[in-house]
Amino acid sequence: MRLGVSTLAEGLGAPLSFGSAYLVLLVCVSGRARFALNFREIALQRYDVLVLAEDTLALVRQRSRGFLAMACLLPKALASEVAYVLPDTLLTFLREQPHCVPSPLDVPLLQGWLHQLMDAQHNSGRQRHVMLRNLLQNFFLKMVTLLPKQKRAPAQVSRRQRLAWDFWERVGQRSTHQRDVQSYAEALCISPFYLSQLTRECFNATPKALIDRQVVLEIKALLTYSELPIGRIAERLNFEDASYLCRYFRRHTGQSLTGYRRAGQGGTGP
Known part of the structure; x- marks a missing residue:
């Protein structure tokens, strides 16, 4: 825990x-x-x-x-x-x-x-x-x-919200090996443009930004809670090599992989 x-x-x-x-x-x-x-x-x-x-x-x-x-x-x-x-x-x-x-x-x-x-x-x-x-x-x-005797009826979710939710669930499941917006749009049977409209409306972010955010969180978790070498992390997250993983992480966080691991950021909280 x-x-x-x-x-x-x-x-x-x-x-x-x-x-x-x-x-x-x-x-x-x-x-x-x-x-x-x-x-x-x-x-x-x-x-x-x-x-x-x-x-x-x-x-x-x-x-x-x-x-x-x-x-x-x-x-x-x-x-x-x-x-x-x-x-x-x-x-x-x-x-x-x-x-x-x-x-x-x-x-x-x-x-x-x-x-x-x-x-x-x-x-x-x-x-x-x-x-x-x-x-x-x-x-x-x-x-x-403390349970109330009567529960309120669950709120209805629109089709647009459901699609946005399905997209986010897929990102959580697939972002370690699937990082292109097109493949997610195809899985949902919608266009990348429509997917972008949905994510901007529901999350105020582009699909690619949400995918990259999840990937960065996966990288941080492996740096913080495992002792895997950088090369193994690159393999696990399906990056071409450790060098590309380093550039990707620095571009999105402004930090190096070794610097982040050394600082132990996120080690005591969520």
Whole structure:
């Protein structure tokens, strides 16, 4: 599990990417932000919680200068352990309503839970995994007691939004080996021009910019969380050679691969 505080600056105006996380908890700890979750606008303020599944399309539309979020990234194995004791009604509800607003009485409980979670995360003892699992289960079980008796009907998604969402899902699945806009447009049975219209409308970015952004995130993840040499990273991400990978990364980030790895950027947060 990964746990850290983030400004989510890299996600402003483009889909957020959390690597291989299966489930993400975001808790706003300061400031405010506006999100689009599966094309539904959400206003996030202090101590609001977002529960994001791996297929949730999340964008940061706006954020205040002091916005910070505690991000808890769960791998699939841990998320499955946590979900084992949870009722299906909660999981269904959270997929439809991922924005949770605690009552004033529950805010101190949330603050205490965050402190316990951080303490457990930094515990190097043998009980660390059990502590994290139990804390996360307690968090969601508390949610069960707060479930409303009636759920709102899920929002309708237009065909244009669905196509944009399908494009972003394909980028997440294929960007390591497919980086040309034409192939994505053909897979969606639309023209590159129409795809560009969709992504500008929904994400305020071109298809190529979104593809490149995802590739850069993949490179950063391998630099930060693996010890693979540059040549192996180039092979894994289907670049012609290490030299081309270096030029690509510098063009999009202004940094060298070795410089980024040495600095250890992103090592403690999402």
